[in-house]
Amino acid sequence: MDFATPASTAAATAVSLICDHLGAILVSILSLYLAINAVYQLVFSPLSAIPGPWYAAISNFWLTTHVDIVTSKSIYTVHKFDKSSYYKSLLTNNNDHAMTTLPHGPHAIRKKGYAPHYTPTNLALFQPEMNQYAVEVAEILDNISGRTSVDCLDLFRQLLVDVSSATAFGYRVAALSKWAIDTVDPLSTAIGDFPKRGILRSVVPSWTWDLICRIPNNRWRQMCNSDGIMAQFVSARVYETRSQMRDGKMDEHEKVPLLQRLLRYRVGPSDELMSDQDIISEQMGHLVAGVDTTSTTLSYLCWELSRRADITRNLQAELDHAMPDSRVVPDINVLQKLPYLNAFVKEGLRIYSAVPSLLERVVPASTTKNGVFSETFDLMGFELPAGTVVATQGWSMHRDPSVFPSPDTFLPDRWLETPGNADQLARMAQFMMPFGTGSRQCGGQNFAQIMLRIMIAVIARNFDVITPSETNEKSMEIRDSFVVFPASMSCRLMFSPRKHQ
Numbered sequence: 035m036d037f038a039t040p041a042s043t044a045a046a047t048a049v050s051l052i053c054d055h056l057g058a059i060l061v062s063i064l065s066l067y068l069a070i071n072a073v074y075q076l077v078f079s080p081l082s083a084i085p086g087p088w089y090a091a092i093s094n095f096w097l098t099t100h101v102d103i104v105t106s107k108s109i110y111t112v113h114k115f116d117k118s119s120y121y122k123s124l125l126t127n128n129n130d131h132a133m134t135t136l137p138h139g140p141h142a143i144r145k146k147g148y149a150p151h152y153t154p155t156n157l158a159l160f161q162p163e164m165n166q167y168a169v170e171v172a173e174i175l176d177n178i179s180g181r182t183s184v185d186c187l188d189l190f191r192q193l194l195v196d197v198s199s200a201t202a203f204g205y206r207v208a209a210l211s212k213w214a215i216d217t218v219d220p221l222s223t224a225i226g227d228f229p230k231r232g233i234l235r236s237v238v239p240s241w242t243w244d245l246i247c248r249i250p251n252n253r254w255r256q257m258c259n260s261d262g263i264m265a266q267f268v269s270a271r272v273y274e275t276r277s278q279m280r281d282g283k284m285d286e287h288e289k290v291p292l293l294q295r296l297l298r299y300r301v302g303p304s305d306e307l308m309s310d311q312d313i314i315s316e317q318m319g320h321l322v323a324g325v326d327t328t329s330t331t332l333s334y335l336c337w338e339l340s341r342r343a344d345i346t347r348n349l350q351a352e353l354d355h356a357m358p359d360s361r362v363v364p365d366i367n368v369l370q371k372l373p374y375l376n377a378f379v380k381e382g383l384r385i386y387s388a389v390p391s392l393l394e395r396v397v398p399a400s401t402t403k404n405g406v407f408s409e410t411f412d413l414m415g416f417e418l419p420a421g422t423v424v425a426t427q428g429w430s431m432h433r434d435p436s437v438f439p440s441p442d443t444f445l446p447d448r449w450l451e452t453p454g455n456a457d458q459l460a461r462m463a464q465f466m467m468p469f470g471t472g473s474r475q476c477g478g479q480n481f482a483q484i485m486l487r488i489m490i491a492v493i494a495r496n497f498d499v500i501t502p503s504e505t506n507e508k509s510m511e512i513r514d515s516f517v518v519f520p521a522s523m524s525c526r527l528m529f530s531p532r533k534h535q
Contacts, residue, residue, distance in 0.1 A: 124232045125232075125315075126318035132148070152479075154480050158367075174214050176496075183528050185526050191325055191326060192210045192212070193489070194324065198320070228264065293313070326517050337510055340500055352374045363492060374446065377447065377449035388517050393474075394425045396421060397418050397424060431465045431467055432467075
């Protein structure tokens with residue numbers, strides 16, 4: 035038993051009082067700062083004349099719910115403003131990749147290296163690998179046979195790791211096979227950890243981050259080291275592939291993984307080969323951008339199948355006809371012509387686009403309007419000074435009731451062609467930006483579109499999806515961590531094999 039002496043009790047009381055005073059002082063300082071900042075933004079800022087509710091001047095909340103499409107096109111497509119420093123939180127291997135390259139010019143140079151890989155024609159060459167892993171998912175779910183629920187976020191992450199590794203590196207990770215025997219794939223875990231790591235690191239000073247990463251908890255340290263784990267995997271693929279290319283062991287054929295393209299890519303006017311550091315960072319960026327985004331949207335689409343019997347019936351009727359053999363996936367050109375499947379995916383991307391965050395851009399030192407240079411940017415009749423951060427996002431664009439009636443309701447039928455609705459379809463398409471907009475929109479969007487169609491076809495054709503008790507509106511409520519996730523950080527569903535005719 036411990037006994038407190040009068041001296042120790044007095045010391046503890048003094049420490050408690052000091053902590054209370056420090057806390058009160060910190061709260062006072064923070065309150066004073068917020069008050070001064072609010073007065074500056076409302077009265078003295080160069081942007082104070084722009085109309086809108088007063089809280090729009092001191093908070094981003096209003097911006098996340100109001101977007102003007104004409105201005106969005108001007109910022110992202112016409113003027114092509116550079117990105118803000120916010121994106122630096124997503125550096126990979128302490129180096130830039132396409133997403134974190136802020137100026138438009140250097141980004142365009144990087145994009146030329148990977149853009150040919152993501153054309154529909156080139157991606158179609160990799161459909162055998164995509165089909166193979168999609169069928170592997172069906173076999174895993176068949177073995178479970180609806181006896182227990184499955185965390186779709188986890189399962190589909192393994193799927194996307196396998197497919198991405200096949201198309202990017204020509205390498206088999208076997209993440210799905212490991213998952214099926216309850217083995218954790220470290221690469222999959224690192225990819226899932228990376229966005230959380232990036233956000234945390236971006237909001238604390240460097241010295242604080244170093245201390246945080248020393249917390250003696252293995253799972254915590256694994257999250258802190260997610261960047262290093264990915265870098266180690268990608269580095270091994272780079273050196274292995276280069277060695278095979280040098281020794282003439284890589285076949286020269288039409289289907290070329292992304293890594294081989296980057297190893298041969300010559301950068302800019304200097305015509306120098308892309309550096310290893312840039313290749314490693316670029317490949318890591320593509321893994322991060324392509325895995326959790328697609329797996330999250332796919333999980334939400336399966337959740338919709340589990341609670342909408344009418345939608346499931348329509349989708350299954352179409353797929354039963356187009357896919358007579360439930361384990362033989364049609365060519366992507368066939369899938370892209372199925373009206374209801376395409377409507378289902380479009381509606382999923384409208385409501386569950388994986389990256390709804392603000393797409394920040396910076397007003398440049400000078401802009402051009404009607405051939406005349408200006409030191410400010412005209413935003414709906416108001417002059418914004420250079421350095422002002424402007425942004426839009428798809429979340430509110432996709433929920434504009436004047437464009438999408440009943441915007442919060444999942445209605446694939448709104449995308450079906452009917453007599454006289456061509457103008458409405460065109461208007462809805464104009465407001466869709468699930469992959470961003472302008473020249474900096476997601477380079478891998480064709481990859482995501484193909485994988486969503488293949489996986490929904492395989493799942494709906496082979497299974498009835500059922501919602502277990504632990505999954506509900508509350509657990510699936512969307513949370514934004516740059517990439518969206520359900521509030522429960524899981525999407526548990528049951529997959530009951532259909533009785534095929």
